[in-house]
Amino acid sequence: MERDRIFKGIKKVVIKIGTNVLTSANNRLDLSIIEHLVEQVCYLIKEKRVKVIIVTSGAIAAGMQLLGWKKRPQEISRLQAAASVGQSRLMRVYDRLFKEEGINVGQILLTRDIFTMPVRKNNAKETIQTLLKLDVIPIINENDSVAVEEIKVGDNDILSAYVADLVSADMLIIITDVDGLSSIDPKEKSDSKVISIVDNFSIAERIVKNSVPSGYGTGGMKSKVSAAKYVTGKGIICLILNGKKMWCIKKAFKGEKIGTIFIPTGSKRYKKENI
Numbered sequence: 084m085e086r087d088r089i090f091k092g093i094k095k096v097v098i099k100i101g102t103n104v105l106t107s108a109n110n111r112l113d114l115s116i117i118e119h120l121v122e123q124v125c126y127l128i129k130e131k132r133v134k135v136i137i138v139t140s141g142a143i144a145a146g147m148q149l150l151g152w153k154k155r156p157q158e159i160s161r162l163q164a165a166a167s168v169g170q171s172r173l174m175r176v177y178d179r180l181f182k183e184e185g186i187n188v189g190q191i192l193l194t195r196d197i198f199t200m201p202v203r204k205n206n207a208k209e210t211i212q213t214l215l216k217l218d219v220i221p222i223i224n225e226n227d228s229v230a231v232e233e234i235k236v237g238d239n240d241i242l243s244a245y246v247a248d249l250v251s252a253d254m255l256i257i258i259t260d261v262d263g264l265s266s267i268d269p270k271e272k273s274d275s276k277v278i279s280i281v282d283n284f285s286i287a288e289r290i291v292k293n294s295v296p297s298g299y300g301t302g303g304m305k306s307k308v309s310a311a312k313y314v315t316g317k318g319i320i321c322l323i324l325n326g327k328k329m330w331c332i333k334k335a336f337k338g339e340k341i342g343t344i345f346i347p348t349g350s351k352r353y354k355k356e357n358i
Contacts, residue, residue, distance in 0.1 A: 086339025089320070093253045095134040095215075098124065099186045099243035099310075103260040104326035105141035111148050111174060112141065116326065120258065121180040123332040125219070128186065131336060136250060137222045137241040139177070145169030166281045170224065177222055186218045192226035199201075208249050244310035248317045252254050255314045256335075257307050258326035263343030264304060266290055284312050315331040321345040 100120060107113040126307045127133040143162060146169025147155065156162055174190050181188050214221045225242055240257060247255040263277040264287060281287050291305040303333065311321035324331040324342040334341055 085338060086335075086340060086344070088209070090336045090338065093131075093133060093336075095136075095237075095250065095252045096127070096135045096254045096256055096257060097138060097247040097250065097252045098256045099138040099239055100140065101216075101260065102140040102144050104258050105139070106144045110144055110153070112145050112173070112174045114176065117176055118180055119329070120326060120332075121177070121184065123330065125181075125186065126333055128218075128220075129334065131311045133263060135220055135247060135335050136211060136215070136252070137177075137220060138239055138246055139173065139222055139224055140239045142169040142173050142224055145172045147297060148172075156191045167207045173224075174199060174222065181220060187217075188222050189214045189219045191221050191223045193223060193242065193246075194226050198249070204249065211250055225261075238306050240306040240310040241313070243305055244313040247319050249312050252314075252319055254320040255310065256332065257310065257321065257323045258331070259304075259307065259323060260327050261304070262325045262328070262341070263323045264290065264308065279340055280344055280346065281311070284308070287345075288313075315345050315347045320347060 100159030103118075105112060105117060107116075124135050124137070127135055143155070143165045146167065147153075149168050149172055150165060152165070156165070170190075170192075174188070177188050191207070193207065197207050211221045211223075213327050222241070223246055225239060243255055243257065246252075257358060263279075264281060265275040265277050267275040278287075287308045291303075291308045307323055311323070314321050322342050324335060328341075331341060
């Protein structure tokens with residue numbers, strides 16, 4: 084089974100977009116990158132007939148920009164204030180860009196307790212499904228402006244994994260600022276090789292054991308591997324792509340061998356030698 088055959092069977096995806104992709108070197112929202120990602124989402128919806136749910140980071144960074152803060156604060160109250168200010172700015176950007184393509188978006192803010200309380204979990208699922216039926220793109224973020232330790236998911240890699248499971252997605256795509264999972268940190272060694280396919284998480288977890296987040300992100304590759312392990316255990320494919328590279332999503336859906344693909348645990352359908 085070639086990659087293009089796998090992607091032909093994808094009908095519902097969760098796309099997680101990280102802070103380091105959404106922001107430029109001066110920690111401002113990178114509107115050109117966001118516009119390019121929006122174009123690719125629209126390609127999936129209009130040409131591939133794929134239902135898309137977006138899990139976005141970037142609210143705190145956007146808030147810092149509006150508030151004129153150059154350094155990420157440590158205090159929870161200031162982080163929550165930045166998230167509150169930045170979330171509305173982030174949604175305005177998404178709303179404007181998708182409306183130019185004739186597509187509406189809907190905002191959903193979640194906390195961890197939603198995934199542990201059956202009634203609230205079902206309500207969230209129904210809301211997302213209704214938006215999809217209405218051809219509205221759900222744009223999801225953690226509710227950072229009110230979340231405290233007891234109800235925080237922690238980072239959006241894990242949140243996106245929970246959302247992918249919640250909506251029974253076929254694939255979770257994690258958009259980051261590196262080409263995929265490498266045996267050596269590419270920021271330490273420029274000629275490091277991307278691992279194309281992962282079907283052994285003990286090796287992947289050993290690689291990322293000491294990895295740390297970069298820039299204003301909170302997860303790093305370690306949390307991406309954790310998210311991939313979670314969803315593949317639910318039978319969902321996971322793909323890590325570099326959102327700074329042109330047409331990364333479109334190329335993946337055309338069968339190009341880019342990024343790192345994680346095969347669902349114990350799957351007979353996806354075999355490493357065939358991908």
